[in-house]
Amino acid sequence: MHCQVPYCLAQDLDTLDRRLIDSYQRGLPVCIRPFHSIAERLGCSEDDVLARLERLQAMGVLSRVGPVFDxxxxxxxxxxxxxxxxxxxxxxxxxxxxxxxxxxxxxxxxxxxxxxxxxxxxxxxxxxxxxxxxxxxxxxxxxxxMLEGYHIDLSFPIPWAELERA
The missing domain is CATH 3.30.70.3460 (Alpha-Beta Plaits)
Structure with missing residues (x-):
């Protein structure tokens, strides 16, 4: 997932939203039902994961959900x-x-x-x-x-406490 949390929206994100963002900026499961796998790890339903991802995209928190490959x-x-x-x-x-x-x-x-x-x-x-x-x-x-490839990790730790104070 590619994530950008606007300061004004941090207070609108609950613990599950934050865990979803923190856990899957990289390492999206490669399997038949990746969102089911994510749900199992987070302790919620697959429908909840899908609904949250849609809401986070609609809010502009997530710009993209999907793999990054060469x-x-x-x-x-x-x-x-x-x-x-x-x-x-x-x-x-x-x-x-x-x-x-x-x-x-x-x-x-x-x-x-x-x-x-x-x-x-x-x-x-x-x-x-x-x-x-x-x-x-x-x-x-x-x-x-591109003349020569370089790997750049596009995941970033989100400073939730700082965003809440802003």
């Missing part, structure tokens, strides 16, 4: 960036997030202030997706194909 072995991917007005960054981020194959979209303090990874089944589809997104955004996309 896209070069399963298709094509690249890092991309756009330069957008800071006042419109969230609106641009929503458009980017809605595009097929986008993950790891994040803001940076740079002229290119939104960075994301886009994936596709092959290079031709990747280029088509990028061209389509570029047309919808109305700004050029900086395309940075």
């Amino acid at each position: 896209h070069a072995r399963a298709g094509a991917s690249l890092l991309a960036a756009v330069a957008v007005p800071d006042a419109e960054r969230d609106a641009f981020a929503e458009l980017i997030n809605a595009a097929p194959g986008v993950n790891h979209n994040y803001a940076r303090e740079h002229d290119f202030n939104l960075w994301f990874v886009m994936t596709a089944p092959d290079e031709a589809e990747l280029e088509a997706r990028l061209d389509d997104l570029e047309a919808r955004l109305g700004v050029p996309i900086l395309r940075l194909p």
Whole structure:
């Protein structure tokens, strides 16, 4: 799961929500019924896990639930960036997030202030997706194909107590 807990929402998350987030930012079970496996470990029902994941996504706490794998072995991917007005960054981020194959979209303090990874089944589809997104955004996309792979752990400890005080 890719998680970003807005400060204003921390108080809306109960202990089970927090355990779900803390336990499965990495290590999502690879099995026929992964959510059942998660439910067993957390001591709740599979339906409860699914409902909570849907609610957390609707709240904007989770941006994505699914595996992260080496896209070069399963298709094509690249890092991309756009330069957008800071006042419109969230609106641009929503458009980017809605595009097929986008993950790891994040803001940076740079002229290119939104960075994301886009994936596709092959290079031709990747280029088509990028061209389509570029047309919808109305700004050029900086395309940075991977020359050498590095593993970056995208899970982060959540400082729940600090978020509650904010």
